[in-house]
Amino acid sequence: MxxxxxxxxTSDEGAAVPVTIRDVARASGVHISTVSxxxxxxxxxxxxxxxRVLACAEDLGYRPNRAARALITGRTHNIGLIIADIAxxxxxxxxxxxxxxxxxRDYHVFVAxxxxxPTAEEELVHALAKQVDGVxxxxxxxxxxxxxxxxxxxxxxVVNRQVTGLPCVLMDVGQGARSAIEHLVGxxxxxxxxxxxxxxxxxNREMRRAANAAARAGGAELTVLGPNAPTEVGxxxxxxxxxxxxxxxxxxxxxxxxxxxxxxxDALGVRVPQEVSVVGVDDITLSxxxxxxxxxxxxxTGAAGRTxxxxxxxxxxxxxxxxxxxxxxxALGVRRTTAQVMLQTDLVxxxxxxxxxxxxxxxxxxxxxxxxxxxxxGPGIPTAATGDAVAS
Amino acid sequence: MxxxxxxxxTSDEGAAVPVTIRDVARASGVHISTVSxxxxxxxxxxxxxxxRVLACAEDLGYRPNRAARALITGRTHNIGLIIADIAxxxxxxxxxxxxxxxxxRDYHVFVAxxxxxPTAEEELVHALAKQVDGVxxxxxxxxxxxxxxxxxxxxxxVVNRQVTGLPCVLMDVGQGARSAIEHLVGxxxxxxxxxxxxxxxxxNREMRRAANAAARAGGAELTVLGPNAPTEVGxxxxxxxxxxxxxxxxxxxxxxxxxxxxxxxDALGVRVPQEVSVVGVDDITLSxxxxxxxxxxxxxTGAAGRTxxxxxxxxxxxxxxxxxxxxxxxALGVRRTTAQVMLQTDLVxxxxxxxxxxxxxxxxxxxxxxxxxxxxxGPGIPTAATGDAVAS
DNA sequence: CACAGCGCTGCAAAGGTTTGCAATGAAGTA
DNA sequence: TACTTCATTGCAAACCTTTGCAGCGCTGTG
Numbered sequence: 001m002x003x004x005x006x007x008x009x010t011s012d013e014g015a016a017v018p019v020t021i022r023d024v025a026r027a028s029g030v031h032i033s034t035v036s037x038x039x040x041x042x043x044x045x046x047x048x049x050x051x052r053v054l055a056c057a058e059d060l061g062y063r064p065n066r067a068a069r070a071l072i073t074g075r076t077h078n079i080g081l082i083i084a085d086i087a088x089x090x091x092x093x094x095x096x097x098x099x100x101x102x103x104x105r106d107y108h109v110f111v112a113x114x115x116x117x118p119t120a121e122e123e124l125v126h127a128l129a130k131q132v133d134g135v136x137x138x139x140x141x142x143x144x145x146x147x148x149x150x151x152x153x154x155x156x157x158v159v160n161r162q163v164t165g166l167p168c169v170l171m172d173v174g175q176g177a178r179s180a181i182e183h184l185v186g187x188x189x190x191x192x193x194x195x196x197x198x199x200x201x202x203x204n205r206e207m208r209r210a211a212n213a214a215a216r217a218g219g220a221e222l223t224v225l226g227p228n229a230p231t232e233v234g235x236x237x238x239x240x241x242x243x244x245x246x247x248x249x250x251x252x253x254x255x256x257x258x259x260x261x262x263x264x265x266d267a268l269g270v271r272v273p274q275e276v277s278v279v280g281v282d283d284i285t286l287s288x289x290x291x292x293x294x295x296x297x298x299x300x301t302g303a304a305g306r307t308x309x310x311x312x313x314x315x316x317x318x319x320x321x322x323x324x325x326x327x328x329x330x331a332l333g334v335r336r337t338t339a340q341v342m343l344q345t346d347l348v349x350x351x352x353x354x355x356x357x358x359x360x361x362x363x364x365x366x367x368x369x370x371x372x373x374x375x376x377x378g379p380g381i382p383t384a385a386t387g388d389a390v391a392s
Numbered sequence: 393m394x395x396x397x398x399x400x401x402t403s404d405e406g407a408a409v410p411v412t413i414r415d416v417a418r419a420s421g422v423h424i425s426t427v428s429x430x431x432x433x434x435x436x437x438x439x440x441x442x443x444r445v446l447a448c449a450e451d452l453g454y455r456p457n458r459a460a461r462a463l464i465t466g467r468t469h470n471i472g473l474i475i476a477d478i479a480x481x482x483x484x485x486x487x488x489x490x491x492x493x494x495x496x497r498d499y500h501v502f503v504a505x506x507x508x509x510p511t512a513e514e515e516l517v518h519a520l521a522k523q524v525d526g527v528x529x530x531x532x533x534x535x536x537x538x539x540x541x542x543x544x545x546x547x548x549x550v551v552n553r554q555v556t557g558l559p560c561v562l563m564d565v566g567q568g569a570r571s572a573i574e575h576l577v578g579x580x581x582x583x584x585x586x587x588x589x590x591x592x593x594x595x596n597r598e599m600r601r602a603a604n605a606a607a608r609a610g611g612a613e614l615t616v617l618g619p620n621a622p623t624e625v626g627x628x629x630x631x632x633x634x635x636x637x638x639x640x641x642x643x644x645x646x647x648x649x650x651x652x653x654x655x656x657x658d659a660l661g662v663r664v665p666q667e668v669s670v671v672g673v674d675d676i677t678l679s680x681x682x683x684x685x686x687x688x689x690x691x692x693t694g695a696a697g698r699t700x701x702x703x704x705x706x707x708x709x710x711x712x713x714x715x716x717x718x719x720x721x722x723a724l725g726v727r728r729t730t731a732q733v734m735l736q737t738d739l740v741x742x743x744x745x746x747x748x749x750x751x752x753x754x755x756x757x758x759x760x761x762x763x764x765x766x767x768x769x770g771p772g773i774p775t776a777a778t779g780d781a782v783a784s
Numbered sequence: 785c786a787c788a789g790c791g792c793t794g795c796a797a798a799g800g801t802t803t804g805c806a807a808t809g810a811a812g813t814a
Numbered sequence: 815t816a817c818t819t820c821a822t823t824g825c826a827a828a829c830c831t832t833t834g835c836a837g838c839g840c841t842g843t844g
Contacts, residue, residue, distance in 0.1 A: 005564075005734040018522075020800060031824050036802060046822060061545075065522050067459040067468065068800035071829045074410075076459065078502075078523075086484045086491070087677075096478045099505050108519065110470075111503040113491050127500065130410075130457050131470075153453075172397075232681065259681055285479075289624065289651055291683040342397040412830060423794050428832060438792060460830035463799045 019060045028056040039064055079312060080110045080128035080135040080154075082121060088230065089284040090254065090301065091138065094159070097305030098136060105313055107133075116198065118142040122150065129154040134312040137161070141200045157312045159304055161202040167315060168340040169308045173203050173281060174210035176297035176345035180251050180279045181211050183295075183347060185218035188359030189249035189277060193242055195235065195261065196226025197253030204253060207281070211251060223247060228257065235260025236267075243270055248277065248356045255280035255287045255296055262290070262352065273354035283348055292351035300343045307341055411452045420448040431456055471704060472502045472520035472527035472546075474513060480622065481676040482646065482693065483530065486551070489697030490528060497705055499525075508590065510534040514542065521546040526704040529553070533592045549704045551696055553594040559707060560732045561700045565595050565673060566602035568689035568737035572643050572671045573603050575687075575739060577610035580751030581641035581669060585634055587627065587653065588618025589645030596645060599673070603643060615639060620649065627652025628659075635662055640669065640748045647672035647679045647688055654682070654744065665746035675740055684743035692735045699733055 025032040030049060037044045038053040045053075056062075070076040079102055083091050099109045110128055114120040118141045125135055134155035140147060144163050150156060151166055158168045184192055194211050197204040208224060215222035223245055228234040235257035242250060242261065252258035258280030262272050272278050272292060280287055283298035315338075417424040422441060429436045430445040437445075448454075462468040471494055475483050491501045502520055506512040510533045517527055526547035532539060536555050542548060543558055550560045576584055586603050589596040600616060607614035615637055620626040627649030634642055634653065644650035650672030654664050664670050664684060672679060675690035707730075 006731055008731045018800095022800080032801080033803080033825075034823060036800095037823090040802070044822075049822080063518060063522060065463075065800050067462050067523060068829090069802070070459050071457075071463060071800080071831090072802050074829085081503075086488045089481060089484075089677075092478045092481075092484055095503070096505050099478070099503065103504070108502055108504070108523070110500055111473075111487070111491065112495070112500070113488050126455060130455055131459065131500070232677070263681065285624070286678055286681065289655065289678065289682055340399045410830095414830080424831080425795080425833080426793060428830095429793090432832070436792075441792080457830055460799090461832070463801095463830080464832045466799085 018065075019062050020065070021062070023060055024053065024057045024062045027060060028053045075133050076131060077106060078108050078110060078132040079309065080112065080124075080132040082112050082114060082124050082128075082135060082137050082140070084114055084116045084139045084141060086111070086113045088256065089286055090256075090282045090299075094138065094301040094305040097302035098309050099305075101306040101309040105309070107309075107313070114141075116141055118146075118200070122146060125150045125154065125156075134315070136308050136312060138308075139201065139203070141198065143200075155312060155315055157308045157315070159308050162340065165338060167311045167338045169304050169311065170340065170342045171203075171299040171304060172342050172345050173297065173299070174206045176281060176299070176347065177207040177210040177251065178214040179345075179347040180281075180295075180297055181214035181220070181222075182218060183349065184249040184251070184277060184279065184353065184356070185215075185220050187249075187277065187353060187356050189247075189356030190220045190358050191223075191247045192220050192249045192251065193223045193225055193245055193247040195228060195238060195242075195250060195252040195257055196224055197228065197230045197234075197257070199227045201230075201253075203281075207251075207253065226253070228253070230254050230257060232256050232260035232263070235262075236264030239264025239268055239270075242276070243268055248275075249279070249353070250276060251279045251281075253281065255282045255284045255294060258294055258296070258352070259286065259290050262292075262294075273352050277353040277356065279353060281345075288350075295350045295353040296348050298346045298348050300345070303343055307343070311339065311341070411454045412457070413454070415452055416445060416449045416454045419452060420445045467525050468523060469498060470500050470502060470524040471701065472504065472516075472524040474504050474506060474516050474520075474527060474529050474532070476506055476508045476531045476533060478503070478505045480648065481678055482648075482674045482691075486530065486693040486697040489694035490701050491697075493698040493701040497701070499701075499705070506533075508533055510538075510592070514538060517542045517546065517548075526707070528700050528704060530700075531593065531595070533590065535592075547704060547707055549700045549707070551700050554732065557730060559703045559730045561696050561703065562732065562734045563595075563691040563696060564734050564737050565689065565691070566598045568673060568691070568739065569599040569602040569643060570606040571737075571739040572673075572687075572689055573606035573612070573614075574610060575741065576641045576643070576669060576671065576745065576748070577607075577612050579641075579669065579745060579748050581639075581748030582612045582750050583615075583639045583641075584612050585615045585617055585637055585639040585642045587620060587630060587634075587642060587644040587649055588616055589620065589622045589649070591619040593622075593645075595673075599643075599645065618645070620645070622646050622649060624648050624652035624655070627654075628656030631656025631660055631662075634668070635660055640667075641671070641745070642668060643671045643673075645673065647674045647676045647686060650686055650688070650744070651678065651682050654684070654686075665744050669745040669748065671745060673737075679742075687742045687745040688740055690738045690740050692737070695735055699735070703731065703733070 021032050021035050024035045030053060034045055034049065035053055038050050042050060066077060081095060081098055083095065095111060102109050110132060112124045114124060121140055121142050128135055134157065137147065137156055137158045139160040140158065147158065147163050148165065156166055158166055160171065162168050162170060181192065192215060194208060196208065212222055225238055225241055228238060230253055235252060239261055250261060252261060258278050262278055265272055265276060270276055280294050280296040281299065283296045287294035287296050413424050413427050416427045422445060426437055426441065427445055430442050434442060458469060473487060473490055475487065487503060494501050502524060504516045506516060513532055513534050520527055529539065529548055529550045531552040532550065539550065539555050540557065548558055550558055552563065554560050554562060573584065584607060586600060588600065604614055617630055617633055620630060622645055627644060631653055642653060644653060650670050654670055657664055657668060662668055672686050672688035673691065675688045679686035679688050
């Protein structure tokens with residue numbers, strides 16, 4: 001095993017000496033309840049006492065034990081984030097945004113990766129339920145009915161999936177797919193393929209529906225290929241099939257697949273965009289770095305993460321869970337208002353799409369080229385919209 | 393704000409009715425302690441009773457409250473993961489591996505993103521300290537002394553940084569840099585630039601040291617440019633500087649910078665690898681997808697994540713924190729064994745490096761081409777090595 | 785028969801915090 | 815002066831679970 005090199009040393013090390021509210025109370029000569037109030041209801045304690053207590057706390061390095069607090073308040077100040085696949089570059093910006101927003105509201109985030117496995121999703125919701133005040137379910141793969149059922153166990157906000165009766169954050173991929181198809185039709189493509197993603201994906205169905213309608217409206221023929229794994233490999237695997245199908249343009253379920261497809265086509269000697277145009281979805285960073293640069297439908301992932309967190313906290317605040325007085329059936333039948341937010345998507349035109357067989361020769365390019373109506377994660381969408389959305 | 397569309401509905405919804413150990417006890421006609429034992433020490437309870445209790449628990453949908461358990465056992469079964477930047481594609485595989493390994497050991501993971509901000513790092517360690525059994529500090533930007541200090545508050549494992557007296561998981565970027573330089577020298581490059589990363593990065597110093605030594609040994613001249621932001625932008629920003637410097641090859645701090653640099657050079661009309669060779673570090677997925685495909689030093693990120701989790705748990709198990717009998721200064725001066733693990737890196741030769749000005753004409757390519765000694769995240773390194781390492 | 789040992793179970797304390805209620809003292813009002 | 819009000823603080827229960835100890839009924843041994 002020449003792979004690793006290990007060195008070991010032993011050292012004296014002070015184990016963590018946990019300092020509790022009691023220590024602070026003793027040090028500042030007050031009762032523990034006063035210390036508690038100093039932190040959680042400062043207006044109830046004499047300013048003089050307060051500063052003394054705070055000084056002692058600072059001095060001893062006291063930090064309230066959130067677990068103990070959670071035990072009695074019923075609120076953990078944690079939220080769970082369940083993700084289909086962290087390694088899919090679509091998700092990190094979402095996680096980052098959610099984590100930031102949560103921290104901003106004094107919440108921490110549990111992250112769990114399900115490897116696109118619906119069973120893991122369910123288990124994780126259960127496992128997290130008691131440790132968090134709510135869960136963000138991102139691009140879930142399980143059934144709607146199961147989601148509804150789980151939502152009775154712990155407050156849920158669903159991202160990238162529409163579940164009636166539950167708060168959802170959606171990206172308007174329908175509109176995105178329509179724009180993409182219109183763009184392709186405008187370029188003179190009449191035979192277009194849609195590379196489908198996972199079967200249980202809401203996004204997938206939505207895109208298919210919208211793409212079909214847009215193609216019909218534009219007088220183009222749409223072939224659906226799939227379902228496929230939403231990865232680069234999934235994309236390159238269908239390259240051969242795409243070539244045989246004879247289409248001149250492809251709309252892929254996401255950027256990863258689009259990039260994989262371009263790779264695959266390249267290996268077959270098919271040039272993009274000269275022979276086949278390719279459009280992706282997501283506008284991951286990567287899509288600006290490949291060659292050709294990818295034309296894609298930009299989804300506001302950061303905004304989605306922030307919005308989802310806000311919706312969860314909003315929902316949570318109006319109905320504090322369990323806690324005191326939980327005799328028999330406490331708060332059955334709470335009337336809860338659920339909002340569903342749809343975030344806009346934007347077509348970003350880059351270099352992977354070009355004129356098709358039916359392009360009008362006069363104007364070689366039917367749509368604006370280059371930077372174009374380019375607005376990836378523009379500043380218009382995020383928090384302002386979020387506020388509006390949740391308020392309604 | 394035309395960006396979003398919101399719909400709202402109200403619905404009756406059962407709020408989570410928390411079912412506790414007491415409910416199970418009542419339902420199955422035993423004392424709560426028996427229920428507790430059914431879960432945490434099954435061998436102490438009569439098989440008959442056990443099945444009855446389990447049936448009732450299942451029936452009521454009981455799940456032990458980990459927060460309450462943590463309160464008394466002193467172990468939360470959570471670990472914290474502090475990351476410089478989730479959006480940096482280097483980290484997701486590490487997070488994924490760590491999360492998987494943790495879950496495999498019945499632990500959950502708190503993820504926090506610091507945005508490369510040392511202050512945030514410190515705050516987060518404090519905030520997480522009481523909620524987790526230990527923290528993984530990945531590529532920290534704070535000072536060694538602060539890390540040592542924090543390690544007295546909560547068990548720490550450091551990834552990508554060497555701190556004496558603390559368990560560390562390191563990747564041998566020194567060896568990687570050496571291989572890269574040797575590769576370039578072998579190709580006939582004699583004037584090489586090193587694109588530095590963040591100043592406070594251990595990896596950065598290590599690379600610099602090794603690259604300098606290797607260049608000297610190979611009779612090449614090494615120019616250090618930086619520090620730079622470890623991002624694509626950081627890379628493209630120095631393209632002009634690289635061109636002016638007249639070097640024929642560049643070793644970048646990481647793949648992101650390398651890719652950015654290639655972009656930047658391309659914009660200046662400098663072709664890679666014909667005019668300048670570029671080598672990255674990390675072997676992120678992206679590096680296989682750009683054109684030209686990136687020659688890079690592959691780092692075993694998955695293995696690092698798993699190893700770090702194992703080391704943390706190992707360390708934790710041998711010294712259960714605080715809990716019962718925490719009178720005065722309990723366990724001061726615990727003798728702890730700390731291991732430092734160094735994981736091997738591998739040079740992956742792809743298409744971004746080519747012959748330099750001093751290439752020997754006879755053999756146009758001094759090093760093997762194409763797939764070559766390609767072994768990214770190969771199966772040799774991970775868990776087996778991990779076991780060995782921690783055992784020592 | 786006395787007693788030890790065993791398998792199983794109940795009892796109650798402990799863990800750190802919050803919070804309703806009561807007690808204290810002082811100031812304000814009639 | 816007697817009474818009310820208010821600000822401040824202490825008391826103790828409660829949250830849910832784990833765990834050392836003791837008790838129970840039984841069997842086996844001396």
